[in-house]
Amino acid sequence: MKNPTPGSPKSGITQVSHTHLAHPRGLATPYCGAEIVPAASSKARIRSGGWNPESVLDAIHRAPIALSAAELEARRDTFLSAAQTEFDAEFLCRYLEASGTAWTPEFLAFEHAWRRDEYLHYIAFRRLFARLYPDAGEEALAAIVESATPDFSPIATFLADEFHVLTAIAFDEACTAKSYAEDVPFYERLGAPVFPEWIRAVARDEVHHCINAIAVLRACHAHRLGEVPALIDSFHVHDASQHGYRNTFLFDHWAYAPEFLQRVAQRLKVQIGAPH
Numbered sequence: 001m002k003n004p005t006p007g008s009p010k011s012g013i014t015q016v017s018h019t020h021l022a023h024p025r026g027l028a029t030p031y032c033g034a035e036i037v038p039a040a041s042s043k044a045r046i047r048s049g050g051w052n053p054e055s056v057l058d059a060i061h062r063a064p065i066a067l068s069a070a071e072l073e074a075r076r077d078t079f080l081s082a083a084q085t086e087f088d089a090e091f092l093c094r095y096l097e098a099s100g101t102a103w104t105p106e107f108l109a110f111e112h113a114w115r116r117d118e119y120l121h122y123i124a125f126r127r128l129f130a131r132l133y134p135d136a137g138e139e140a141l142a143a144i145v146e147s148a149t150p151d152f153s154p155i156a157t158f159l160a161d162e163f164h165v166l167t168a169i170a171f172d173e174a175c176t177a178k179s180y181a182e183d184v185p186f187y188e189r190l191g192a193p194v195f196p197e198w199i200r201a202v203a204r205d206e207v208h209h210c211i212n213a214i215a216v217l218r219a220c221h222a223h224r225l226g227e228v229p230a231l232i233d234s235f236h237v238h239d240a241s242q243h244g245y246r247n248t249f250l251f252d253h254w255a256y257a258p259e260f261l262q263r264v265a266q267r268l269k270v271q272i273g274a275p276h
């Protein structure tokens, strides 16, 4: 995986405390997972946070756009599906909450940080979409994205318990982190420093999600780590062979190059198995 480098705080991306995960001021919409209160102590270290949503949203709103209309139009579906997939973390959270699965305190700490990040990614992608495509109102986009109907039935066995869920999220986040990091050159061409700085920060968040999932696997499911390679192989095969995406947040990489998924799967197996 290419390591995304942290963005420097020079164009509206100001740093916030990694331990401060209060609901973002001015973004009052409740989201699944926001109500979780992490336990005071945890066997797994959870990394989170790093950019200020208010300053980023404002900077995106005001940023000049340098790309031609034709170039932007060619990327419209990519931005739309990014906003959709980030929002779909909401559907996954609701599915997990309704599943009746018993969650460890470490998982809930992971989920609390993960949900806040994904919610902020969605809000920022929504703002970016409205900035790049003024014909598409932000509220109209939200109405489309948030009314999608997820279908978890094809991946229910992949979400059978906390161990499976963490391994699935680790795989998915590793794919997403690599994808966003590879997109930095495109964001540099958009025309304002906030764009590449922000997508680097998002890629870093996705790396944190993967690392955090691995930390909980090691802290709470060490006795099952031998199952990880075969499980990742099954995720990889499913992700590469399915035709379409069902708003499940997970396994939306069917259009990726086979080598991309292969590299992520191999690296993740080594990463989870590596001594720490």
Ligand SMILES: [Fe+2]
Pocket: 086, 117, 118, 121, 206
């Ligand atoms: Fe995300």
Ligand SMILES: [Fe+2]
Pocket: 118, 173, 176, 205, 206, 209
């Ligand atoms: Fe993520």
